[in-house]
Amino acid sequence: MSLTQLQVVLRARPDTALEPGHLALVETPLPEPGDGEVLVRGRWLSLDPYMLAQINGRHVTGNLEEGEVLRGEVIGEVLQSHSERWKPGDLVRGMFGWREYAVAAADALTLVPASIREPRWCLSMLGMPGLTAYAAMHWQAGLNPGETVVVAAASGAVGSMAVQLAVRSGCRVVGLVGSHEKARYVIDSLGASDCIIRWEESFAEGLDRTCPEGINVCLDLVGGAFLEAVSARLVVGGRIVLAGVQKSAMAEPLAPVLPALWIKQRARIHGLVVYDFEPRREEFLRDCVPLANEGRLVVNEEVVEGLRQAPEALVRIQAAQHAGKVVVKL
Numbered sequence: 327m328s329l330t331q332l333q334v335v336l337r338a339r340p341d342t343a344l345e346p347g348h349l350a351l352v353e354t355p356l357p358e359p360g361d362g363e364v365l366v367r368g369r370w371l372s373l374d375p376y377m378l379a380q381i382n383g384r385h386v387t388g389n390l391e392e393g394e395v396l397r398g399e400v401i402g403e404v405l406q407s408h409s410e411r412w413k414p415g416d417l418v419r420g421m422f423g424w425r426e427y428a429v430a431a432a433d434a435l436t437l438v439p440a441s442i443r444e445p446r447w448c449l450s451m452l453g454m455p456g457l458t459a460y461a462a463m464h465w466q467a468g469l470n471p472g473e474t475v476v477v478a479a480a481s482g483a484v485g486s487m488a489v490q491l492a493v494r495s496g497c498r499v500v501g502l503v504g505s506h507e508k509a510r511y512v513i514d515s516l517g518a519s520d521c522i523i524r525w526e527e528s529f530a531e532g533l534d535r536t537c538p539e540g541i542n543v544c545l546d547l548v549g550g551a552f553l554e555a556v557s558a559r560l561v562v563g564g565r566i567v568l569a570g571v572q573k574s575a576m577a578e579p580l581a582p583v584l585p586a587l588w589i590k591q592r593a594r595i596h597g598l599v600v601y602d603f604e605p606r607r608e609e610f611l612r613d614c615v616p617l618a619n620e621g622r623l624v625v626n627e628e629v630v631e632g633l634r635q636a637p638e639a640l641v642r643i644q645a646a647q648h649a650g651k652v653v654v655k656l
């Protein structure tokens with residue numbers, strides 16, 4: 327076992343866009359577990375858009391300070407344990423951050439269920455993004471067969487799961503995506519009926535073309551003009567789940583007409599924070615693990631080799647140049 331490890335820290339907060347140079351790779355001694363702690367060797371690190379918000383100083387979980395190791399969810403293996411709860415070889419999940427090895431308190435770890443065919447999925451379709459999509463579609467919106475469901479960022483980690491859950495519920499699904507390649511994936515592999523490519527037509531044109539009878543449910547991960555265009559096309563009893571806002575949309579003032587549209591359509595508008603649904607994770611896994619194991623739920627994974635490549639990968643997520651769920655092989 328090597329006696330040092332790599333970590334990634336925030337060197338400087340970006341003024342505008344993140345560049346790899348805002349992050350620094352540092353080599354540090356391997357940490358030693360104390361009483362009630364374990365040493366974990368990271369295997370897979372999840373890369374997610376919320377990391378950009380933490381770096382930019384505007385995330386619900388708190389912001390990153392300069393010099394701090396980037397936060398992130400990791401699947402790893404227990405190497406040493408000073409706790410009766412864990413033994414070497416246990417496969418665990420925890421917020422260990424952008425580092426190869428971590429010392430964690432015994433109660434900060436969660437066992438990766440042995441029933442999951444690919445442990446990595448605990449960071450994607452069977453993890454936080456999957457739980458977000460499940461909570462949005464089933465627990466907040468509630469889906470009925472035959473409804474029209476619009477999903478933003480439909481090829482991404484959250485969106486791709488939402489598309490599949492809605493298709494499985496007998497809904498007609500329209501995805502919003504950033505390229506023809508992503509549209510092909512969302513239609514051919516995930517089962518959506520149609521896609522709007524956000525560079526090619528306005529939101530209004532795209533929604534009129536794909537949802538001529540109106541929209542029953544929308545998972546909004548964009549905000550701004552997209553939310554406005556969706557709100558204007560809701561059917562009576564429509565539901566919108568608000569779970570993400572793109573930086574470009576944050577600059578757009580919310581149209582004052584929106585509340586009137588929601589009232590007129592007796593709409594239900596839900597704000598979603600996935601951490602509220604942690605207590606229901608088991609329920610979500612009971613439903614989705616068999617489907618994933620049987621290949622009836624899928625995820626498009628982009629694997630990044632090693633922490634050295636991770637800063638550049640996060641910059642690609644910022645530019646929406648990634649494919650599906652990005653995980654770093656540690």
Ligand SMILES: NC(=O)c1ccc[n+]([C@@H]2O[C@H](COP(=O)([O-])OP(=O)(O)OC[C@H]3O[C@@H](n4cnc5c(N)ncnc54)[C@H](OP(=O)(O)O)[C@@H]3O)[C@@H](O)[C@H]2O)c1
Pocket residue numbers: 374375376454455458478479480481482483484485502503504505508524547548568569570571572573574575598599600601646647648650651
């Ligand atoms: N509320 C919660 O608890 C919660 C939990 C998890 C995730 N989220 C949020 O959900 C969103 C999706 O997360 P994810 O992990 O699945 O990421 P993701 O979809 O893989 O990445 C974000 C995607 O958003 C799309 N996008 C970027 N800029 C856009 C713009 N200006 N207009 C429209 N679409 C744009 C891009 O897809 P295209 O190029 O294909 O359009 C981009 O790939 C993020 O905003 C994340 O912060 C919220």
